Amino acid sequence: MNKPTPIPAIEIEELTKEFTIGSTTVRALRGVTTTVSGGSFQFVLGPSGSGKSTLLYLLGALDRPTTGSITIDGRKINELSRDDQDRFRRHEVGFVFQSFNLLGNLTAIENVLAPFLPIGVSADLRQQADHLIEQVGLGDRRHHRPRELSGGEQQRVAIARALLKQPKLVLADEPTGELDHKTGGEVMGYLRRLREEQGATVVVVTHDESYIEPGDKILRLLDGEVVSNTQPGE
Numbered sequence: 001m002n003k004p005t006p007i008p009a010i011e012i013e014e015l016t017k018e019f020t021i022g023s024t025t026v027r028a029l030r031g032v033t034t035t036v037s038g039g040s041f042q043f044v045l046g047p048s049g050s051g052k053s054t055l056l057y058l059l060g061a062l063d064r065p066t067t068g069s070i071t072i073d074g075r076k077i078n079e080l081s082r083d084d085q086d087r088f089r090r091h092e093v094g095f096v097f098q099s100f101n102l103l104g105n106l107t108a109i110e111n112v113l114a115p116f117l118p119i120g121v122s123a124d125l126r127q128q129a130d131h132l133i134e135q136v137g138l139g140d141r142r143h144h145r146p147r148e149l150s151g152g153e154q155q156r157v158a159i160a161r162a163l164l165k166q167p168k169l170v171l172a173d174e175p176t177g178e179l180d181h182k183t184g185g186e187v188m189g190y191l192r193r194l195r196e197e198q199g200a201t202v203v204v205v206t207h208d209e210s211y212i213e214p215g216d217k218i219l220r221l222l223d224g225e226v227v228s229n230t231q232p233g234e
Contacts, residue, residue: 008073010036010059010169010201015068017054017224028054029065030224036217041195042203043212046221052205053173055221059203060093060171061085072169090115094162094200096191098174100154102146108153109133109142112161125164132160135197136190152183156190163194170195170202176211185211 015032018025029051036042036059044052057063058070061077069076077088089095102111112129113121133142136156146154155175162170172191176184188204188211195202204211212218220227 008038010038011069011071012036012055012059013069013071015055015058015070016066017051017058017063018066028224029058031068032221032224032226034219034226034229036201036203036219039199039201040217041192041213041215042201042217042219043209044203044205044219044221045207045209046227047207049223050221051224052221054224056171056173056203056205059169060095061088091165092168094165094167094170096155096158096162096170096172096175098177100146100151100158100178102154102157104146107143107145108138108149108157111146111157112164114161115165129160129164132164133157135194136160150183151179152187155179155187159187159190159194163198163200166198167200170200172202172204174206175204176206176208181208181210184208 012032012034015029016027017029018027020026032051032055044055046052054063058065058078061080064078070078077085080088103114106114109129112133113126116125130142133139136159138153138156138160141149141153149157170191175191176187179187191202191204215231217229217231219229
């Protein structure tokens with residue numbers, strides 16, 4: 001599989017997000033301004049309620065900010081039409097969630113291909129999916145259903161599914177949250193290896209700082225605001 005063109009830096013400017021719950025307004029993000037370097041492995045850290053997942057969902061155009069902007073490849077994605085946002089997510093973004101989001105009635109290989117099933121799967125696409133299943137170490141489990149796979153194996157299926165479209169941007173929300181530390185380390189290793197091979201920018205939301213390595217970028221949030229944006233050791 002060919003590497004996609006690395007995504008340019010992601011520019012986030014004065015980003016706010018407010019939710020109304022009954023008569024209460026919750027300010028999840030409060031003027032976040034930062035840059036995510038293109039082709040980087042970016043961690044977003046902070047306690048529960050700091051706005052980490054909210055920021056991730058906005059980066060993936062799964063939601064719109066209250067104010068501010070996110071610019072990717074010259075486009076303010078928060079200002080795109082719904083159809084254009086759908087195309088952005090479908091063709092340029094790979095999502096990996098804590099809950100795996102696999103379909104129980106499909107095999108591992110079918111789950112990797114699931115986003116493409118409604119429009120038809122070519123022989124070439126099936127071959128690419130099979131290659132990814134091999135890459136994440138599940139070659140002998142490709143015909144197993146989720147209930148027959150461990151948590152770590154299910155997450156690896158989810159990673160393969162996210163990367164089948166060769167996204168420019170991979171967004172992972174607590175991808176190791178349901179896994180023991182050893183298995184979580186293996187899953188993080190697959191994310192790193194596949195990022196290197198495909199050239200994507202990877203943004204990982206996590207509570208666990210033990211997965212950080214030299215060269216990673218670290219964005220810390222607290223109460224919806226940026227505390228710091230550094231590399232290990234800075």
